[in-house]
Amino acid sequence: MPSRIRAWVSSVRRSIRSIDEAQAAMRMLLGSWSVRRRKRHEPLATLVRRFAGQASGTSGLVPARVIDLAWLVCRASRGGGHGNCLERSLVLFRGLGEAGVRPELWFGVRAGDPRSGHVWVMLDGVPAGDDPAMLGDYVPLMVFGADGALTSGSDAVAPPSISWARTSEVKRLAG
């Protein structure tokens, strides 16, 4: 096992405080693997609905611990770094839902680059583990409610508008 992964596994073991947390972490790990497999052939809305409101073993945990565990597990499952945002967010979204709160799943793209997307979870208007300064680089496009339904799209990406060239410019172009 590479030393980096060994270090993360060791970190997960140190961070888990009870049997309940160990079980929840295991369910989260399985969930993140499931997302990794399914995201290649399932549309986003189907994935979100699949995860919304499902049992994740976190019903006895407080939301702050669910957030810590989801970040920890998803980092470990990827061998370090920040993990994958979709895997982490769906696992966290499901875990928080079962812990009795109503999270929202946000989807955005980096301003000016629609190919660079990011998914994150918001709880009571606050990012669940994501750095708010980093999220400032993203334009929110969609929000899914705790039941997995699309609650709102965004007007943040305004369509290009048209303006008319002055007559002199048109003449110069024609000339």
Added chain:
Amino acid sequence: MAWPGVAVYGFDSTGQVTAYPERGAAPRDVQRVFLRAVLPAVHQRLGWQALHASAALTSRGVLLFAASSGHGKSTLAYACRHSGLTQWADDSVVIGLTSSGAVTLALPFDFSLRPETTRFFHPERGAGVQLLGRIERASPATAPVAGICLLHRFDDDGQVRITRVEPAVAFERLLPHACTFSMAELDERRRTLEEYLDLCTRVPVWDLRYPAGLHRLAGVVGTLVHHVETQPAGAV
């Protein structure tokens, strides 16, 4: 981007478009070409993809109808609207593909119905009237892509048939509907091919075979929406 007889359109890196109308061009034509051809092209240049399709919003996201011109995609999208769904697009759909999923962006668009179609949906307007209209922008303005239907209208009295198309076959059949405005550049061509491959893998593509006849459209829409909204999303 030059549109002979209408205007030359220029755009900057933020996507803002300036129109240089040709002498005598009607303002409504300049606006019409902007909505129908320039907006999708600008978005493609800004990193989105544009597909020649109409679309409607369901509870599972946006359902796209891809077909060549004259094969019923505008009529089907309008029938969705008539059935209470939100019409998302009439002729082209802008799609963003990220590693997390496919999302589509609502744009303003014009629509037009042939006189016989207008008469079917709006008999009060009388015969020989062509319905023209403009949708400023659907709300919400962004939504996930739920799936893509390749339309096949046939003349016999058969039933609506919806069958899933394998990703490799879907890619081959969807690519002709891609709005390709700048395929001259190798990088752009590669990006388009990669993103369509990705789209066909991650979003279901269905063959929708349905009988001709305007009176059958409500049934077609009902069957289709039921199919999309009852796609299994079982336990993980």
